Amino acid sequence: MIPEIGYGALVAALLLALYGTVVAGVGGRTGRAAFVESGQHAALGVFALLTFAFALLTYAFLVFDFSVQYVAANTNRGTPFYYRITAVWGALEGSIILWAWMLSMYTLIVILRHRRHARELYPWVLTVMLSVIAFFLLVMTIPAPPFRRLSPVPADGRGLNPLLEDSGMITHPVALYLGFTGFAVPFAFAMAALITRRVGDAWITTTRRWTIVAWYFLSLGLLIGGWWSYHVLGWGGYWAWDPVENAAFMPWLTGTAFLHSVMIQERRRMLKLWNIALVVLTFSLTLFGTFLTRSGVIASVHAFTQGSIGVFFLAFLAIVVLTALALLALRWDDLRGQGELDAVVSRESMFLLNNVMLVAAAFTVFFGTIFPLLAEATRGVKVSVGAPFFNSVNVPLFLGLIFLMGVGPLIAWRRASFQNLVRNFLWPVIVGIAAAAVFRLLGVASTFAVLALALTVFVVATIAVDFARATRARRRLGERVLPAMGGLLVRHNRRYGGFVIHLGILLVTVGVTGSQAWSVQDELTLRRGESTALAGYRVRFDGLAASEESNHFKVTGTFTVTNGRGRPLVLSPAKKFYPRDQAPIAYVDYRLGLREDVYLVLGDFARDGSQATVKLQVNRLVSWIWLGGVVLTLGTVLAILPERKKAT
Amino acid sequence: MTQRAKLIGGLAVIALALAYMIYAGVTQSAVYFVTPAELKAGAVSGKAYRLGGMVVPGSVKWDPATLDLAFVLSDGAATVPVRHKGTAPDLFGEGRGAVVEGRWTSDGYFKATLIMAKHSEEYRAPHESGGSAYKDLMKTLSGSDAK
Numbered sequence: 155m156i157p158e159i160g161y162g163a164l165v166a167a168l169l170l171a172l173y174g175t176v177v178a179g180v181g182g183r184t185g186r187a188a189f190v191e192s193g194q195h196a197a198l199g200v201f202a203l204l205t206f207a208f209a210l211l212t213y214a215f216l217v218f219d220f221s222v223q224y225v226a227a228n229t230n231r232g233t234p235f236y237y238r239i240t241a242v243w244g245a246l247e248g249s250i251i252l253w254a255w256m257l258s259m260y261t262l263i264v265i266l267r268h269r270r271h272a273r274e275l276y277p278w279v280l281t282v283m284l285s286v287i288a289f290f291l292l293v294m295t296i297p298a299p300p301f302r303r304l305s306p307v308p309a310d311g312r313g314l315n316p317l318l319e320d321s322g323m324i325t326h327p328v329a330l331y332l333g334f335t336g337f338a339v340p341f342a343f344a345m346a347a348l349i350t351r352r353v354g355d356a357w358i359t360t361t362r363r364w365t366i367v368a369w370y371f372l373s374l375g376l377l378i379g380g381w382w383s384y385h386v387l388g389w390g391g392y393w394a395w396d397p398v399e400n401a402a403f404m405p406w407l408t409g410t411a412f413l414h415s416v417m418i419q420e421r422r423r424m425l426k427l428w429n430i431a432l433v434v435l436t437f438s439l440t441l442f443g444t445f446l447t448r449s450g451v452i453a454s455v456h457a458f459t460q461g462s463i464g465v466f467f468l469a470f471l472a473i474v475v476l477t478a479l480a481l482l483a484l485r486w487d488d489l490r491g492q493g494e495l496d497a498v499v500s501r502e503s504m505f506l507l508n509n510v511m512l513v514a515a516a517f518t519v520f521f522g523t524i525f526p527l528l529a530e531a532t533r534g535v536k537v538s539v540g541a542p543f544f545n546s547v548n549v550p551l552f553l554g555l556i557f558l559m560g561v562g563p564l565i566a567w568r569r570a571s572f573q574n575l576v577r578n579f580l581w582p583v584i585v586g587i588a589a590a591a592v593f594r595l596l597g598v599a600s601t602f603a604v605l606a607l608a609l610t611v612f613v614v615a616t617i618a619v620d621f622a623r624a625t626r627a628r629r630r631l632g633e634r635v636l637p638a639m640g641g642l643l644v645r646h647n648r649r650y651g652g653f654v655i656h657l658g659i660l661l662v663t664v665g666v667t668g669s670q671a672w673s674v675q676d677e678l679t680l681r682r683g684e685s686t687a688l689a690g691y692r693v694r695f696d697g698l699a700a701s702e703e704s705n706h707f708k709v710t711g712t713f714t715v716t717n718g719r720g721r722p723l724v725l726s727p728a729k730k731f732y733p734r735d736q737a738p739i740a741y742v743d744y745r746l747g748l749r750e751d752v753y754l755v756l757g758d759f760a761r762d763g764s765q766a767t768v769k770l771q772v773n774r775l776v777s778w779i780w781l782g783g784v785v786l787t788l789g790t791v792l793a794i795l796p797e798r799k800k801a802t
Numbered sequence: 803m804t805q806r807a808k809l810i811g812g813l814a815v816i817a818l819a820l821a822y823m824i825y826a827g828v829t830q831s832a833v834y835f836v837t838p839a840e841l842k843a844g845a846v847s848g849k850a851y852r853l854g855g856m857v858v859p860g861s862v863k864w865d866p867a868t869l870d871l872a873f874v875l876s877d878g879a880a881t882v883p884v885r886h887k888g889t890a891p892d893l894f895g896e897g898r899g900a901v902v903e904g905r906w907t908s909d910g911y912f913k914a915t916l917i918m919a920k921h922s923e924e925y926r927a928p929h930e931s932g933g934s935a936y937k938d939l940m941k942t943l944s945g946s947d948a949k
Contacts, residue, residue: 158817161932244889498809507812518820518824525828535834536836537832537834539832539833540833542830544827546826546830547823547827550823558910679866679867740892757889765866767889
């Protein structure tokens with residue numbers, strides 16, 4: 155029965171979402187509250203039905219209802235309990251239902267928060283949100299139904315892709331989709347602003363927190379994806395410029411640009427058109443990413459099911475972009491900015507430059523990702539550009555962005571005088587240059603590494619200068635040091651939340667730089683009892699052992715790692731053999747450290763356990779990336795706290 | 803000069819610089835996809851290629867002591883000998899698809915720096931012979947390992 159009930163619920167939700175789209179629009183057009191209210195009820199109904207459908211699918215996984223094709227394809231009786239829950243969104247159909255459910259949840263929050271404010275915009279926001287949900291429901295009823303019946307019902311399912319049996323897979327898709335769907339809210343507000351010709355700042359101030367939250371989840375999704383790649387895939391890296399990664403990175407770049415450019419509109423009434431364009435672009439890129447990865451037009455290491463779903467996404471993407479362009483054309487006259495750029499050396503222009511560079515980076519990633527398609531279409535050759543392309547073009551852009559991260563928040567609005575520049579940047583520049591010299595003397599060979607680290611020091615110095623100056627000002631009013639600092643964080647939480655987020659990004663920068671510049675690796679075959687040395691570590695191979703787990707069996711190598719101080723460390727990288735899978739799966743073992751990680755991957759081995767090939771890596775500063783994620787979280791929480799009114 | 807002119811000038815400079823970086827990046831890091839037949843037809847030694855084909859059964863030679871891996875890739879029309887230093891990825895195997903990245907050498911073999919085994923989301927149906935092979939492997943391991 156589950157397939158039929160589930161399918162029925164989704165069809166009902168689709169009809170209700172379509173009804174709500176229309177009726178809320180009529181409400182917006184006529185201004186009759188009864189229509190808007192009816193649309194609101196429809197949205198609540200959609201949320202209830204999607205919640206029910208999602209719960210039903212989860213239930214089907216928990217009780218192994220293999221009459222549901224999707225359950226049979228992604229689980230089997232050996233799948234451990236909590237991987238049965240994550241298997242719900244382990245493949246295409248389930249991730250679409252999760253996506254739609256999150257959208258309906260966001261719609262619910264929009265209703266709760268904004269139904270009494272933003273009266274003119276609200277009905278249209280509802281219309282846009284519901285139409286996006288309706289699209290996803292359409293996908294779930296035609297090309298990718300999660301509740302397709304499988305008959306005859308098999309005795310056991312095929313099982314989850316073993317690579318997805320990892321805790322990172324619980325949180326990574328959830329965070330990523332919360333980020334993707336989160337951008338639907340500012341998009342809906344922007345569309346509503348265009349429709350109602352209220353393109354002023356209301357939609358931006360209303361959606362500021364939404365944008366930060368969406369941006370945060372997207373960042374978190376990317377970082378957790380990197381962590382999953384690092385500790386599951388066993389190649390020792392966290393980012394490969396794979397199309398799927400790029401698909402998530404592009405909206406992050408444009409979303410970051412949007413996060414900054416809204417500040418100029420709030421403050422200077424400039425960039426109205428640009429902001430709407432950016433939010434449309436960001437939302438479109440989340441759809442484009444799905445199209446790219448699910449349509450099979452670009453080969454990727456991420457093996458996803460392919461099907462007609464790509465066409466649906468492409469069509470919807472076209473509708474979104476064309477509608478937005480048409481609205482922009484209709485409202486062209488309303489979109490003129492009131493402010494003017496006064497001087498090139500000013501905060502406005504620094505933010506503008508930041509935006510240009512972020513969008514340029516997004517364009518580069520876009521270009522590199524679709525390059526194989528372009529080359530095939532224009533020159534008929536199969537050619538692609540890999541990591542060297544993305545690195546060579548993006549690294550200079552990112553270095554420029556880090557520089558601006560130091561300059562932007564401190565430089566004066568409108569026109570920065572020479573005194574203003576000296577006052578803010580003299581010390582940070584001196585400290586930055588000194589840091590570059592020190593890193594050079596310490597033997598950092600790569601120019602990019604020296605630049606990245608020196609710029610990081612420069613930005614930290616600007617934040618320190620700002621914070622120290624503000625603290626001093628409060629101390630003059632008679633506050634003590636610590637309360638003064640705490641007061642600053644609370645009273646100006648938005649500004650200092652932003653600074654903390656910047657510090658998080660800097661930690662990620664240091665981690666990326668360090669791991670690129672200083673990681674070392676070796677690969678060799680060791681006989682039992684034999685040892686090898688790498689970067690101050692001695693690694694001894696002690697033997698192999700086999701064990702049977704619930705749904706696979708495992709060959710584990712034991713290695714003793716010593717570095718002259720401290721207790722010896724035993725690492726046990728393994729290979730997991732899933733009876734139904736084509737090949738074994740490496741199970742990495744590692745010890746994380748602030749300075750460096752020791753990372754072992756078991757390669758080939760002799761069946762009698764006499765020797766094993768091992769890949770041994772000492773990865774430098776990688777943990778700083780994950781630490782950056784933690785700091786990012788703190789900064790986001792600080793930034794979205796309600797702003798306090800005037801000091802007591 | 804007005805601010806607007808300065809702005810447009812600045813943007814033009816950035817756009818040009820970006821265009822140049824993209825152009826240089828593409829020319830330096832473009833990797834061509836070829837099949838064994840296409841490589842045989844006109845390989846330029848020293849140029850970066852991605853070569854895709856099937857690993858010919860019986861052709862894989864692996865020396866754990868030196869980490870030398872040699873195998874032959876075929877597309878049915880032609881075959882290309884490939885050499886690589888290091889363990890192959892987990893999904894690599896005889897009779898399966900593989901893509902290797904590297905360069906054609908003048909000594910008549912393809913020197914691979916990276917092996918990408920084709921990942922398929924489809925699992926093979928369980929069958930007895932597979933299962934017993936694993937049991938056999940496990941027996942060997944647990945019997946001989948000094949625990």
